[in-house]
Amino acid sequence: xxxxVRADPESELDEFTxxxxxxxxxxxxxxxxxxxxxAVYGMCSRLLHDPARIExxxxxxxxxxxxxxxxxxxxxxxxxxxxILTIAIRLCRDExxxxxxxxxxxxxxxxxxxxxxxxxxxxxxxELVAVDAAIRALPDGMREALVLSCVDGLSTAEVAAVLGVxxxxxxxxxxxARQKLKATLAEAxxxx
Amino acid sequence: MIDExxxxxxxxxxxxxxxxxxxxxxxxxxxWARRDPAPEEAPPPSRPRWAQAWAAGCALCAAAVVFLxxxxxxxxxxxxxxxxxxxxxGGGAIVTDEGAALRFQTDWRGATEVEQQRGxxxxxxxxxxxxxxxxxxxxxHSTGTSFAVEVADMSSQGLLNKRDAVVGAVFAGLAAxxxxxxxxxxxxxxxxxxxxxxxxxGETATLAPTGARAGTPKDAGDEQxxxxxxxxxxxxxxxxxxxxxxxNGTSPLVEQNQRLQxxxxxLSRQLEAESEMRAGxxxxxxxxxxxxxxxxxxxxLRQLFTNKLQQSGLEGDxxxxxxxxxxxxxxxxxxxxxxxxxxxxxxFREMNNLIANExxxxxxxxxxSVWGGIDEGxxxxxxxxxxxxAIYPKDSVADGDMTAMKRRLRYRNTQYADQFLQE
Numbered sequence: 001x002x003x004x005v006r007a008d009p010e011s012e013l014d015e016f017t018x019x020x021x022x023x024x025x026x027x028x029x030x031x032x033x034x035x036x037x038x039a040v041y042g043m044c045s046r047l048l049h050d051p052a053r054i055e056x057x058x059x060x061x062x063x064x065x066x067x068x069x070x071x072x073x074x075x076x077x078x079x080x081x082x083x084i085l086t087i088a089i090r091l092c093r094d095e096x097x098x099x100x101x102x103x104x105x106x107x108x109x110x111x112x113x114x115x116x117x118x119x120x121x122x123x124x125x126x127e128l129v130a131v132d133a134a135i136r137a138l139p140d141g142m143r144e145a146l147v148l149s150c151v152d153g154l155s156t157a158e159v160a161a162v163l164g165v166x167x168x169x170x171x172x173x174x175x176x177a178r179q180k181l182k183a184t185l186a187e188a189x190x191x192x
Numbered sequence: 193m194i195d196e197x198x199x200x201x202x203x204x205x206x207x208x209x210x211x212x213x214x215x216x217x218x219x220x221x222x223x224w225a226r227r228d229p230a231p232e233e234a235p236p237p238s239r240p241r242w243a244q245a246w247a248a249g250c251a252l253c254a255a256a257v258v259f260l261x262x263x264x265x266x267x268x269x270x271x272x273x274x275x276x277x278x279x280x281x282g283g284g285a286i287v288t289d290e291g292a293a294l295r296f297q298t299d300w301r302g303a304t305e306v307e308q309q310r311g312x313x314x315x316x317x318x319x320x321x322x323x324x325x326x327x328x329x330x331x332x333h334s335t336g337t338s339f340a341v342e343v344a345d346m347s348s349q350g351l352l353n354k355r356d357a358v359v360g361a362v363f364a365g366l367a368a369x370x371x372x373x374x375x376x377x378x379x380x381x382x383x384x385x386x387x388x389x390x391x392x393x394g395e396t397a398t399l400a401p402t403g404a405r406a407g408t409p410k411d412a413g414d415e416q417x418x419x420x421x422x423x424x425x426x427x428x429x430x431x432x433x434x435x436x437x438x439x440n441g442t443s444p445l446v447e448q449n450q451r452l453q454x455x456x457x458x459l460s461r462q463l464e465a466e467s468e469m470r471a472g473x474x475x476x477x478x479x480x481x482x483x484x485x486x487x488x489x490x491x492x493l494r495q496l497f498t499n500k501l502q503q504s505g506l507e508g509d510x511x512x513x514x515x516x517x518x519x520x521x522x523x524x525x526x527x528x529x530x531x532x533x534x535x536x537x538x539x540f541r542e543m544n545n546l547i548a549n550e551x552x553x554x555x556x557x558x559x560x561s562v563w564g565g566i567d568e569g570x571x572x573x574x575x576x577x578x579x580x581x582a583i584y585p586k587d588s589v590a591d592g593d594m595t596a597m598k599r600r601l602r603y604r605n606t607q608y609a610d611q612f613l614q615e
Contacts, residue, residue: 026224029220029224030220030224033219033220033223034220037219037220055219055595055598055599058219059219059222059223059226062220062223063223063226063227066223066227067227126542127206128206128209128210129542129545131203131206131207131210132210150204150207151207151210178200178203181203181207182197182198182203185198185202185203185206186197186198
């Protein structure tokens with residue numbers, strides 16, 4: 001069974017706050033943003049090959065979320081978090097496509113990275129660096145499934161809903177992605 | 193023998209420990225400021241005019257019934273200046289809306305004559321008795337019916353909405369206009385000029401001194417719009433023919449001139465878009481904070497990065513340290529085999545961490561690193577990759593300025609990359 005690393009039982013906004021957010025209440029929208037921004041930011045930062053515009057994509061995601069929020073069906077099949085991530089992933093894909101179209105192979109791919117915290121043990125730091133690089137090197141579909149499943153902690157059904165593919169496809173992509181990451185980890189351990 | 197392959201738990205632990213940065217503290221404010229203002233409460237879907245009139249008529253009928261029950265002793269003549277309701281002998285009724293002005297009289301035979309000056313009124317004609325409404329736009333004769341008449345003075349907006357009044361100007365030179373909606377039976381519309389028009393249940397007609405026609409003023413306006421569009425199409429065809437003739441005939445410069453004009457227009461659009469984009473991307477320069485240690489400045493940074501570049505095993509050099517504004521950015525180049533992005537990424541991250549470790553972690557230094565490479569060139573040949581590092585104390589930038597700082601760094605890096613591409 002695939003463990004979910006970052007599943008957050010309180011990831012959904014309470015009904016009352018959601019209703020207020022749907023009516024355009026600023027405090028409620030701020031609460032919604034606070035609750036979901038990390039998942040969106042984390043996903044975008046790992047899906048965009050060139051995350052120089054991550055901040056822009058995150059902002060655009062929540063702009064669209066707030067604009068469409070009054071039409072979100074609270075009783076519908078989609079959870080709010082899944083719905084938000086669906087919007088975000090589409091924008092990430094658009095951004096990646098635009099980037100490729102705009103610059104082709106000519107433009108250097110600027111990548112902004114955060115340094116791994118200095119208090120992380122040296123051994124773990126090497127693994128983090130290796131795995132982070134390996135995630136970036138995965139094919140788009142595999143990376144999306146892995147990030148949503150193992151990093152954002154969505155269930156297989158939720159990942160399938162966000163990506164618009166069958167649950168079986170999600171399982172297969174995540175499994176293959178994990179195999180690749182484990183191979184990378186083995187190599188990193190061997191290097192030490 | 194011990195199996196050294198990483199387990200799922202091991203991988204999950206690494207995934208969980210991956211650093212994830214969130215948006216800057218002012219991101220929500222930036223989003224909230226950019227969003228469209230809260231939309232006005234959406235109006236309910238508009239129903240067809242006849243349906244609105246039907247609903248209004250029903251409501252007025254209900255009001256009339258209430259009135260009749262409350263006060264059965266009703267006059268056979270009266271005057272209305274605003275909202276009101278009257279029962280007529282023989283089972284008829286007149287109900288007026290706000291803004292309506294009329295007077296009526298029922299003679300000994302039971303025939304009713306109404307003079308309606310303005311506004312909206314609902315009528316139920318007594319069965320088998322004459323019933324006429326005279327308006328400035330013409331007369332409406334009932335043939336056993338219930339109907340509504342809405343009279344608008346064209347010099348004022350009356351009860352017609354602005355659009356109806358505007359498109360209603362198709363009846364040029366009108367002093368007044370009336371819209372008649374028939375709910376039951378039928379009516380006969382008699383304008384001052386032109387032929388009379390029969391109108392039956394469910395229909396709406398427009399009455400003007402110059403004529404009567406089926407439909408609302410909007411319908412008439414739509415008809416005129418269609419006619420105008422047709423004229424425009426004809427003119428466009430003529431113009432196209434004329435220009436073709438010019439181009440093929442005595443003036444070959446016409447086509448060239450048009451092409452140039454289009455190019456100029458396209459370039460202007462591009463220039464405008466470029467200017468807008470540039471204004472958004474450039475941001476503003478940051479000044480060096482007072483008391484910034486030398487470790488964050490040119491020579492010290494150059495020395496540090498040169499050393500760490502060697503330690504990381506990357507083949508490359510530091511090419512420039514840009515301290516024209518805060519923070520300094522160290523630019524360099526690194527050579528890699530082919531297009532091995534994964535190795536390049538890994539090497540740079542290691543170098544990034546080597547540098548971060550040189551600074552006091554208690555001060556929470558914020559570290560941004562950037563790198564890039566040109567993908568072109570034959571496979572297997574060494575590629576030149578460029579990189580830029582900026583490192584600065586996190587507390588040297590206010591929380592609210594962090595987004596602007598990142599934007600500015602991005603802009604500076606892009607400028608450097610552009611120069612690199614042009615070399």
